[in-house]
Amino acid sequence: xxxxxxxxxxxxxxxxxxxxxxxxxxxxxxxxxxxxxxxxxxxxxxxxxxxxxxxxxxxxxxxxxxxxxxxxxxxxxxxxxxxxxxxxxxxxxxxxxxxxxxxxxxxxxxxxxxxxxxxxxxxxxxxxxxxxxxxxxxxxxxxxxxxxxxxxxxxxxxxxxxxxxxxxxxxxxxxxxxxxxxxxxxxxxxxxxxxxxxxxxxxxxxxxxxxxxxxxxxxxxxxxxxxxxxxxxxxxxxxxxxxxxxxxxxxxxxxxxxxxxxxxxxxxxxxxxxxxxxxxxxxxxxxxxxxxxxxxxxxxxxxxxxxxxxxxxxxxxxxxxxxxxxxxxxxxxxxxxxxxxxxxxxxxxxxxxxxxxxxxxxxxxxxxxxxxxxxxxxxxxxxxxxxxxxxxxxxxxxxxxxxxxxxxxxxxxxxxxxxxxxxxxxxxxxxxxxxxxxxxxxxxxxxxxxxxxxxxxxxxxxxxxxxxxxxxxxxxxxxxxxxxxxxxxxxxxxxxxxxxxxxxxxxxxxxxxxxxxxxxxxxxxxxxxxxxxxxxxxxxxxxxxxxxxxxxxxxxxxxxxxxxxxxxxxxxxxxx
Amino acid sequence: xxxxxxxxxxxxxxxxxxxxxxxxxxxxxxxxxxxxxxxxxxxxxxxxxxxxxxxxxxxxxxxxxxxxxxxxxxxxxxxxxxxxxxxxxxxxxxxxxxxxxxxxxxxxxxxxxxxxxxxxxxxxxxxxxxxxxxxxxxxxxxxxxxxxxxxxxxxxxxxxxxxxxxxxxxxxxxxxxxxxxxxxxxxxxxxxxxxxxxxxxxxxxxxxxxxxxxxxxxxxxxxxxxxxxxxxxxxxxxxxxxxxxxx
Numbered sequence: 001x002x003x004x005x006x007x008x009x010x011x012x013x014x015x016x017x018x019x020x021x022x023x024x025x026x027x028x029x030x031x032x033x034x035x036x037x038x039x040x041x042x043x044x045x046x047x048x049x050x051x052x053x054x055x056x057x058x059x060x061x062x063x064x065x066x067x068x069x070x071x072x073x074x075x076x077x078x079x080x081x082x083x084x085x086x087x088x089x090x091x092x093x094x095x096x097x098x099x100x101x102x103x104x105x106x107x108x109x110x111x112x113x114x115x116x117x118x119x120x121x122x123x124x125x126x127x128x129x130x131x132x133x134x135x136x137x138x139x140x141x142x143x144x145x146x147x148x149x150x151x152x153x154x155x156x157x158x159x160x161x162x163x164x165x166x167x168x169x170x171x172x173x174x175x176x177x178x179x180x181x182x183x184x185x186x187x188x189x190x191x192x193x194x195x196x197x198x199x200x201x202x203x204x205x206x207x208x209x210x211x212x213x214x215x216x217x218x219x220x221x222x223x224x225x226x227x228x229x230x231x232x233x234x235x236x237x238x239x240x241x242x243x244x245x246x247x248x249x250x251x252x253x254x255x256x257x258x259x260x261x262x263x264x265x266x267x268x269x270x271x272x273x274x275x276x277x278x279x280x281x282x283x284x285x286x287x288x289x290x291x292x293x294x295x296x297x298x299x300x301x302x303x304x305x306x307x308x309x310x311x312x313x314x315x316x317x318x319x320x321x322x323x324x325x326x327x328x329x330x331x332x333x334x335x336x337x338x339x340x341x342x343x344x345x346x347x348x349x350x351x352x353x354x355x356x357x358x359x360x361x362x363x364x365x366x367x368x369x370x371x372x373x374x375x376x377x378x379x380x381x382x383x384x385x386x387x388x389x390x391x392x393x394x395x396x397x398x399x400x401x402x403x404x405x406x407x408x409x410x411x412x413x414x415x416x417x418x419x420x421x422x423x424x425x426x427x428x429x430x431x432x433x434x435x436x437x438x439x440x441x442x443x444x445x446x447x448x449x450x451x452x453x454x455x456x457x458x459x460x461x462x463x464x465x466x467x468x469x470x471x472x473x474x475x476x477x478x479x480x481x482x483x484x485x486x487x488x489x490x491x492x493x494x495x496x497x498x499x500x501x502x503x504x505x506x507x508x509x510x511x512x513x514x515x516x517x518x519x520x521x522x523x524x525x526x527x528x529x530x531x532x533x534x535x536x537x538x539x540x541x542x543x544x545x546x547x548x549x550x551x552x553x554x555x556x557x558x559x560x561x562x563x564x565x566x567x568x569x570x571x572x573x574x575x576x
Numbered sequence: 577x578x579x580x581x582x583x584x585x586x587x588x589x590x591x592x593x594x595x596x597x598x599x600x601x602x603x604x605x606x607x608x609x610x611x612x613x614x615x616x617x618x619x620x621x622x623x624x625x626x627x628x629x630x631x632x633x634x635x636x637x638x639x640x641x642x643x644x645x646x647x648x649x650x651x652x653x654x655x656x657x658x659x660x661x662x663x664x665x666x667x668x669x670x671x672x673x674x675x676x677x678x679x680x681x682x683x684x685x686x687x688x689x690x691x692x693x694x695x696x697x698x699x700x701x702x703x704x705x706x707x708x709x710x711x712x713x714x715x716x717x718x719x720x721x722x723x724x725x726x727x728x729x730x731x732x733x734x735x736x737x738x739x740x741x742x743x744x745x746x747x748x749x750x751x752x753x754x755x756x757x758x759x760x761x762x763x764x765x766x767x768x769x770x771x772x773x774x775x776x777x778x779x780x781x782x783x784x785x786x787x788x789x790x791x792x793x794x795x796x797x798x799x800x801x802x803x804x805x806x807x808x809x810x811x812x813x814x815x816x817x818x819x820x821x822x823x
Contacts, residue, residue: 305669307708314674314681323681331669334708400665402631404682405654565650569631570588 001119005126013130020493028482029495036498074228075251080244081204081231087243088201090172091194092343099124099170118277125167125273132162153258157249160265164246164272171276200239207236212364220366242268305334320406324414325421328389332422352433369438375430380462383423384469385504390415391474396486398569408561415474416557420467427462431455453535457542464546464553468514471553471560472507478563518548577640578656578763579605579628579732584637586623597623599787601637605763607731610754612778613767614811616819619784621767622662625734628765629659641732655683658730662737664717666709672696672720673705676727683728695723698753700746714741722750726757733757735766739773751777775811785819 023029102110102124110120140155171193178190211230212223231240246268248261310333314326352368394401394415401411435455443451477484483499522545529537586598598620605611613621626632628639630646630653639646644653666675673692680688696702699719709717718741725733735754739747754777758764768774774781775795783791791798791814798818799809 305708305710307671307706307711314677316681320682323678327667327670327678330674331667334669397665397667399626399631399661400667403629403654403657403659405651406682407651566633568633569626 001115001123002126005123008123009127009130020495024495028499032498032502033493033495034498035502036494036496039498039501040494074225074232076244076247077228077232077237077240078224079247079250080240081227083243083246084200084204084240087168088197089347090169091176091197092347093340099128099166100173121170121277125163128166129163132159132166135159135162153252154250157262157265160249160262160269161246164265164269167269167272167276171272174276203235203239204231207231207234223364223367242271305331308334308338310334320410321414321417323406324411325417328415328418331393332389332418352437365437365441369434369436369441372430372434372436373438373442376427376434376458379423379427379430380465381469381508383426384419384466384473385507387419387423388473389419390470391477392484392486395477395481395484398567402569408564409558412474412478412560412564413554413557416467416470416553420463420470423466423470424463427466428459431459431462447535450535453538457538460539460542460546464518464549465511465515467553468511468549469507471556472510472514473503475556475560475563476503476506478560478567481567514552515545515549517552518545521545521548577604578607578642579765580638580640581624581628582638582640584624584627584639585635586620586627586632587635596787598627598784601784601787601789603782603789603792605732605765607761607763608758609780610758610764610766610778612774612781613765613784614769614771614774614781614815615784616821618786620787621784622736624784625659625661625736625765625767629657629734630654631659656731657734658725658728658732659734660722660725660736660738662740664709664714664721664741666717666720668709671706671708672701672712672723675720675724679724679727685728688727691727692723695727699723699749715743715746718742719746722753726753730762732763732765735764735768737768738766739768739770771812771815781811783815783818791818 020029024033099121102120106123110123115123136155136157136159139158140151140153143151143154175190175193178186179194207230208227211226231237237244245261245264249258249265252258252261310330312326312329312333315322391412404411406414435451439446439451439455483503485496522541525544526537526541529540581601581603584598584601585596588595588597601620601624603611613624615621623632627634628641628646630650633647641653641656644656646653670678676692676695677688679685680692685691693702696705699722701716701719701723704712704716709720712720718738722738733754738750738754742750751773754764754766758779766774766778780794781791781798782789791801793801795809795811795814798811798814
C-alpha cells in the first residue's frame with residue numbers, strides 16, 4: 001500500500017505542476033505568477049541575502065533577538081502552553097484536520113481495494129506530507145535568522161510539529177465519534193484522553209493562578225517570565241512535557257541539544273500515530289462517514305448546512321435588497337454550529353473576565369488590549385476579504401439570479417447588506433473590548449475624552465470602510481469574474497497566490513482613493529470644530545467622512561448595475 | 577405572440593477562437609401552444625433557452641416575452657417567464673418551502689400559501705417543505721425547481737429536459753402538468769432528447785442542428801414534406817433523416 005501511495009503522490013504532484021505550468025499561457029495566470037514569484041522573492045529570499053551582507057540591518061534587528069534570548073529559557077514552555085491550549089480548544093471547538101477527507105477518486109479506487117482502514121490512514125498521512133513539508137519550509141524561510149542551517153533546522157522541527165498536529169486532530173475527531181458509543185470499552189477509551197486533559201487543565205490553571213495571584217505583573221515581559229517559571233517545574237512541567245518536547249527543537253542551541261530535542265519530538269509523533277491507529281473501529285466508521293459525506297457533497301454540491309430554524313422570515317413586501325440580506329443571513333445561520341459559537345463566546349467571556357480580575361496592573365490587560373486592537377483592525381481591514389457571503393459566493397448561482405426580475409443595482413446592493421452588517425457588529429464588539437482593555441493599560445496616559453472620542457470615530461468609520469471594501473470586492477467579482485474564486489474554492493499555486501495579492505493590493509489602493517474625499521471633508525470639520533469642542537470634534541469629522549464614503553458606495557452600486565447585466569456566465573471560472 | 581425570437585444569434589469567445597452556438601434563429605410560440613425544441617448534442621438548444629431566460633445575452637437578434645425585450649426591458653420580460661433548467665440548481669442552505677417563498681416574494685405571487693400547498697401536493701413534495709436540497713434525491717430537486725417555476729403566474733414556460741431524474745409516476749404527472757399549463761393559456765417551449773415525449777405532448781416541433789433551425793412544424797407537416805416523405809411518419813425517423821443521421 002505504501003508503494004501505491006507514493007505512486008499516487010508522485011504522479012499527482014507531477015501532473016499538478018504540469019497543469020499549472022501549462023495554464024501560464026493565459027495572461028491572467030502569468031501576471032499572477034509573476035506577482036506571486038516577486039512576493040516570495042522579496043518576502044523571503046531577498047531577506048536571506050540582505051541578512052548575509054547587511055551587518056547594519058542586523059544590528060537594527062538586534063532588539064527582538066535580545067528579547068528572545070532573555071526568554072529562551074522559558075520559550076519552549078510558553079509555546080508548549082500555547083499548544084496545550086490549542087489541544088484543549090480542539091476538544092471544545094472541534095474542527096476537521098482534513099486527514100480523513102478522502103477524494104472522490106480515493107473512495108472509488110481505494111475503498112473497494114483489499115487494504116485495511118489503517119493502511120488507508122497511512123496513505124492519507126503520506127499524501128499530506130507535501131503540504132506539511134511546504135508549510136515547514138515556509139516557516140523556516142520566514143524566521144528571523146541569519147543562517148540557512150538555522151532555517152533548515154527550524155523547517156524540520158516545524159514539519160514534525162505540523163505532522164503531530166495533523167494526526168492528533170484526527171485522533172480527536174475519532175475519539176469524539178466514540179464518546180457516545182454503545183460499547184462501554186470503546187466509550188471508556190474515548191473518554192480517557194478527555195479526563196487526562198481535564199486533569200492537566202486543572203494542574204496548569206492552578207500553577208498559573210499561583211503565579212499571577214501574588215501581584216499583578218507590571219509588564220508583558222514580566223507576565224511571560226512569571227508564566228514560564230510557573231509551568232516549567234513541578235506538576236505543571238510534568239503535565240506539559242509532551243507539548244514542551246514538541247516545541248523544544250525550535251529553541252534548541254547546538255547540534256547535540258537539537259538532535260536530542262528532535263528525537264523527543266519524533267517520539268511524541270510516534271505515540272500520537274500509535275494512539276490514532278489503535279482506535280481501529282472508530283477509524284473504520286469515521287473513514288466510511290467521511291467518504292459518505294464526500295459522496296453526498298459531490299452529488300449535491302452541499303456543504304455542512306443544517307435545516308435548522310433561523311427565526312428569520314422573508315417579508316412579503318419591501319425593498320428587493322432585503323431578499324438578498326435574508327438569503328445570506330439564512331446561509332450564515334445554517335452554516336454556523338450554534339453550540340460551537342456558544343462555546344467560543346464562553347471562552348472569550350472567561351478570558352475577558354480573567355483579564356479583568358487578574359490584570360489590575362498592566363500585563364494581562366495590555367495583552368488582552370493588544371489582541372482586541374488587532375482583532376478590530378483585522379475585522380475592518382482584512383475580514384471583508386475573507387467573508388465572502390456576497391456576489392463572490394453567489395457567482396455560483398448566477399444562472400439563477402439572472403432569471404430574477406430585480407434591478408441589477410438592487411442585486412449588487414443587496415449582496416453587500418448582510419456581510420456588511422455582521423462585519424460591522426464584529427468590529428464594534430472588538431472595539432468595545434479594545435476600549436476596555438487597551439484604554440486602561442496601553443493608552444492609560446491618554447485623556448479619557450480623547451480615548452472615547454477616538455473610539456466613537458472608529459466606530460463610525462468602521463461600517464463605511466467595511467462597505468467600501470465589500471463594494472470593491474464585489475465590483476472585482478463582476479468586472480473580473482475569472483480572477484475571483486467561487487464560494488469556498490481556494491485555488492492553489494504561485495499564480496493563484498499572485499492573483500490574490502494583486503486583488504488585495506488593488507482593493508486597498510482603491511479604498512485609500514475612495515476615502516480621500518471624505519478624509520479631506522472630515523479634516524475641514526475637525527479644524528473648524530477642534531478649537532471649540534476639543535477632542536469631541538473627531539466625532540463629527542468621522543461622521544462627515546463616513547457619509548462621503550457611504551455616498552460613494554451608493555453611486556458605485558448603481559454604476560455596477562450594467563456590469564452585472566453584461567456579465568457573461570462563461571467568464572466565471574469553474575473549479576479545477 | 578407570448579414568445580418571439582427574431583434573428584437570434586449567440587457566439588462564444590474562447591482562447592482558441594470564437595464559436596457560434598446559435599445562428600440566425602427565428603420562431604414564435606403562441607399562448608396555449610407547446611413547442612418541442614429538439615436536436616443532437618451541441619445543436620444550441622440550451623443556449624437558446626438560457627438566452628430566452630435572460631441568463632445569456634444574445635450576440636444578435638431580439639427576444640421578446642409578451643412584447644418585452646429581454647435585453648432592453650429585462651425586468652418586465654422576466655416577470656412573465658419561468659425557466660426550468662435540466663440541472664436542478666438550488667440554494668443549498670434554503671429549504672423547499674423557503675425556495676417557494678423566495679420566488680413568491682421575487683415575482684409578487686398572490687394567494688401564495690394556497691398555490692404552494694396545491695403545487696407541493698401536485699408534485700408529490702408534501703412533507704418535504706422543511707428539507708434542504710442536500711437531503712433530497714435528484715428527482716425531488718428537479719421537482720422543486722419545477723415547483724418554483726409553476727408557483728408564479730408565468731405566461732411563458734421554458735422546460736429544459738424536464739423529465740431527467742423523475743420516476744415513471746413523476747414523468748406521467750409532469751406530462752399532465754405541462755399539458756394543463758398549456759390549456760390554461762401558457763406558451764411552452766420544451767427541450768428534450770426524449771422524442772416520444774415531444775411527439776406526444778408538443779403541438780409543434782423545431783429541429784436544430786449546429787446552431788441553425790432545420791425544420792419547424794407539426795409532426796404531420798414535417799412528415800408530409802417532400803424531402804422527408806421517404807423517412808417515415810414518426811418523429812424519430814424524421815429527426816434522423818433531417819439531421820443527416822438517417823440510414
